[in-house]
Amino acid sequence: MSMQRVFAPAKINLYLHVTGKRADGYHELDSLIGFVDIGDEVRITGADDFDFEIAGPFASALQGRDIDAGPESRNLVVRAVWGLSRLAGKAPRFKVTLEKNLPLGAGIGGGSADGAAVLWGLLERWSLPATLEGLDELMLSLGADVPVCFACETMRVTGIGERLERIPALPEMPLVLVYPGKPCNTKAVFGRFQGAFKGDGAPLPASFDSPAQLIDFLEGSENMLMPAALGIVPEIENALRALRGQKGCLLSRMSGSGATCFGLFDNMEQAQAAGHDLAAENPDWWVQSGWLGRTARY
Numbered sequence: 277m278s279m280q281r282v283f284a285p286a287k288i289n290l291y292l293h294v295t296g297k298r299a300d301g302y303h304e305l306d307s308l309i310g311f312v313d314i315g316d317e318v319r320i321t322g323a324d325d326f327d328f329e330i331a332g333p334f335a336s337a338l339q340g341r342d343i344d345a346g347p348e349s350r351n352l353v354v355r356a357v358w359g360l361s362r363l364a365g366k367a368p369r370f371k372v373t374l375e376k377n378l379p380l381g382a383g384i385g386g387g388s389a390d391g392a393a394v395l396w397g398l399l400e401r402w403s404l405p406a407t408l409e410g411l412d413e414l415m416l417s418l419g420a421d422v423p424v425c426f427a428c429e430t431m432r433v434t435g436i437g438e439r440l441e442r443i444p445a446l447p448e449m450p451l452v453l454v455y456p457g458k459p460c461n462t463k464a465v466f467g468r469f470q471g472a473f474k475g476d477g478a479p480l481p482a483s484f485d486s487p488a489q490l491i492d493f494l495e496g497s498e499n500m501l502m503p504a505a506l507g508i509v510p511e512i513e514n515a516l517r518a519l520r521g522q523k524g525c526l527l528s529r530m531s532g533s534g535a536t537c538f539g540l541f542d543n544m545e546q547a548q549a550a551g552h553d554l555a556a557e558n559p560d561w562w563v564q565s566g567w568l569g570r571t572a573r574y
Contacts, residue, residue: 280401284393285315286378286453287385287425288568289532291497293474295434302436303466306474308497309424309431310446314453314566316386317375318353318393320401326368328354332376352391352418359414360395366402379562381459383505383532388421395426430569432480444483446569447490450547452539454519454554455562456511460534468504491526491540498529505534512537518558522550540568 289307296304316332328345330338341350347358353374361368372394378386395415399406415422420437432441484490506512512535519528519539524546528539541547544565551565 280318280320280397282318282320282393282397283315284318284386284389284425285311285313285428287311287389287421287532288451288538289383289499290494290529292499292501292532293497294469294471294500295475296473298436303469304435305433305437307433308443308480308494309433310568311428311430312451312453312566312568313570314378314564316377316390316393318390318397319373319375320394320397321371321373323369323371326357327371328357329371329373330376331373334376334379335374337380338376352387352422353394355418356391356394356414356422357398359418360398360411363408363410363414364402364404370401379455379459379536381461382455382536382562383460383462383530383534384453384536385421385425385532388419389425391415391418392422392425392428395422443480446484447487448567448569449487449490450541450544451566451568452519452522452525452541452547452551452554453536453562453564453566454515454539455536456509456515456558457560457562458509458511458535460505460509460512462533464508465501465504465533468507469501471500471503474500487526487540487542494527494529499531501533502530505530509535511535515561518554519550522546522553525550 288310290310292307294303295306330343345354357368374390415426416438424431424433424440430443430446432443512530515537516528519525524542525539530537547565551563555563
């Protein structure tokens, strides 16, 4: 098979409510997740044995067991390869190159999207069905966000990430992503969470017929992890304030456990102008403009 290119789009938690805590210590969530046209890329090419390489602007942020190609690697791409290889009884005779364009510890599911992307590519390469027995369990063992990143559709996610509810597609909206240069560890954020649990979330509309309807709905929600994340990366507040100050920004919020923040805009011209200005004023920030709901999948 010729080289496969699989896009691994960033996921955005448009809202994130903490609904409870299980006996095993994991928190249960209610979150509306969308995907954007900004992300990493996984490339798979034939080889005699398995090999793994990382390229791209954030490649150097990964070291040690995060770049190891062996079964004990910490990298979700490598773990996904070996996990699916064992599940399907297939030898991994190919090279995987991960183009790392998304920052680490950013709350936009980069590692989970990468793991999901390589699974998708290997199912195609090995002519395996997406309903392969054991695949759901493998994805959840890799990480709570891997199932929704594999589906790569607008979803309402509950539980610890294992319960996915498909909802009508979101309206396409221009957005700006801002990562203020400091990672936010997910485990540390949940460890600092002190808020009251939200309980069952409000029912979603039958459809989001316009950007204005989506914004109205989101204004009645929040990201409940933000106070905990601010205790680790105070710069998140600077990013949110900067986004709110941009012309045409309709709503700004932190995604996931941080530290990336997003702003939804009225039109792409305003989003691109905001991205340009924010990057010029804050050269140590990662700033990207793109589209929510416009994802060129695999």
